[in-house]
Amino acid sequence: MYHWGKWIARCVMGVLGVLFCATAYSADLTGGGSSFAAPLYRGWGEGFHHQTGLSLTYQSVGSGAGQKLVMTSGADFGASDLPLSAALLDSNSLYQFPTALGAxxxxxxxxxxxxxxxxxxxxxxxxxxxxxxxxxxxxxxxxxxxxxxxxxxxxxxxxxxxxxxxxxxxxxxxxxxxxxxxxxxxxxxxxxxxxxxxxxxxxxxxxxxxxxxxxxxxxxxxxxxxxxxxxxxxxxxxxxxxxxxxxxxxxxxxxxxAVNLLQAPAPQAWPIMSATFVLVPAHPTDRTAAAATKAFFRYGLKQGDDVTRDLDYVPLPTSVKDRVLSGWP
Missing domain, CATH: 3.40.190.10 (Periplasmic binding protein-like II)
Structure with a gap:
């Protein structure tokens, strides 16, 4: 997946003012799964590519396939609208987090x-x-x-x-x-x-x-x-x-x-809402891929709210974003 002979010799000021060096992550990121979330990740991917030079290849193959992709190391991350149980996350050594809410x-x-x-x-x-x-x-x-x-x-x-x-x-x-x-x-x-x-x-x-x-x-x-x-x-x-x-x-x-948003009690609430989730290895063996993946989602969560809203998703609360990034392995 990673082509070490193609190092990019430049750095840019990334998310939150952190210096992000493209030389550390020399190839594209791969993800797959949820078609629900496909427009979101592709939208974030455009901004991330502009900032870092890295491209995201995302396969819109459904949540079940997304879970299998990350479990079999077939992609850097899997995307699923159906959250996994704690037991499945533990047995497959996965970290699960939401990225946005959708209807x-x-x-x-x-x-x-x-x-x-x-x-x-x-x-x-x-x-x-x-x-x-x-x-x-x-x-x-x-x-x-x-x-x-x-x-x-x-x-x-x-x-x-x-x-x-x-x-x-x-x-x-x-x-x-x-x-x-x-x-x-x-x-x-x-x-x-x-x-x-x-x-x-x-x-x-x-x-x-x-x-x-x-x-x-x-x-x-x-x-x-x-x-x-x-x-x-x-x-x-x-x-x-x-x-x-x-x-x-x-x-x-x-x-x-794994928050439940069905039949929310607010008087004007839409009744069929859901968070969409991402799965990444909790103990990655490829630290370079893991760092690039985290950089992508840090970009999306911290700088992608305009894209999120433009694509008709609802951004996560700031407190949840902070918890997601601080809890990332």
Whole structure:
């Protein structure tokens, strides 16, 4: 991975005024996993490259694959929207930390229905995804949306085909709001790979419904829906509702930063929020790779907030960033 014959003989003033020498890290960084977080790391990577001359190669292959990549030393870091348990972290000698918060949103392709016009509550959303509700003219949808002209059109639920932290978080939410929902209870609809694959499938499928990280909905100009939150309010997926949910996080009691942001109690909170996580070796054998990886995430956490917000994520609280960097092995 590292080409010691290609040393770069220059130094730059890096994060927090620390002199960063590119000669110490002479090759690109590699990471992979979460498609939810892919835009974030690629965005940070552009600024990091400009400052240090190093490039990040990131594979958007899903959270499950990201976990395997770092466990098998297939990448410098793995990215996952599903945090690992303390036992798995210990047994694989991994350090886990969050990098940002993001929202999972519901996207639809229903003729005549504009973005955020449709309102859904938790049980109705679960019924759309498990195949119980089969047409967009179903009485339950009409009751929630008395002012909309809902077409007599088949519902086509679309979900992820690969192991996915986004799917896990969304399924956890459905179980929270519809107690009979169980993981894997997807209706008779197509599968797609990654957030980008689901977004493309919904865009191409009349009657389609899916779930993606918010940035993919915005970038693909897809119609989203309002959801009924824990406080009983129908809220739109937007920065104000995301921030409202994020500020309610109980970081002080989160085991290895695995904070729960589903159904946050704030009155205007978006109900499906999640932190996205990174995994790195707790006892790295390649100290050069470890130092370069830490420099990348120090840059992102300390200098990347503008990029984080521009890409529709919510930055971590400053106190959490400081804990992450001070606790890094």
């Amino acid at each position: 999972i949103v519901v996207i639809i392709n229903v003729p005549g229905i504009a973005s955020n016009q449709m309102k859904l509550d938790g049980p109705t959303l679960a019924a759309l995804f498990d195949g119980t509700i089969t047409t967009w003219s179903d009485p339950r949808l009409r009751a929630l949306n008395p002012g909309l002209r809902l077409p007599d059109l088949d519902v086509l639920p679309i979900h992820r085909e690969e192991a996915s932290g986004t799917s896990h978080v969304f399924a956890d939410y459905l179980h929270n709001v519809a107690s009979d929902w169980k993981a894997g209870m997807w209706g008779d609809g197509p599968e797609a790979r990654g957030n980008d694959g689901v977004a493309a499938s919904v865009r191409q499928s009349i009657g389609g419904i899916g779930f993606v990280e918010y940035a993919f909905a915005r970038q693909n100009r897809l119609n989203t829906v309002r959801l009924k939150n824990h406080a009983g309010q129908f809220v739109a997926p937007e920065k104000a509702s995301f921030t409202s949910a994020a500020t309610s996080a109980d970081w002080s009691h989160a085991d290895h930063y």
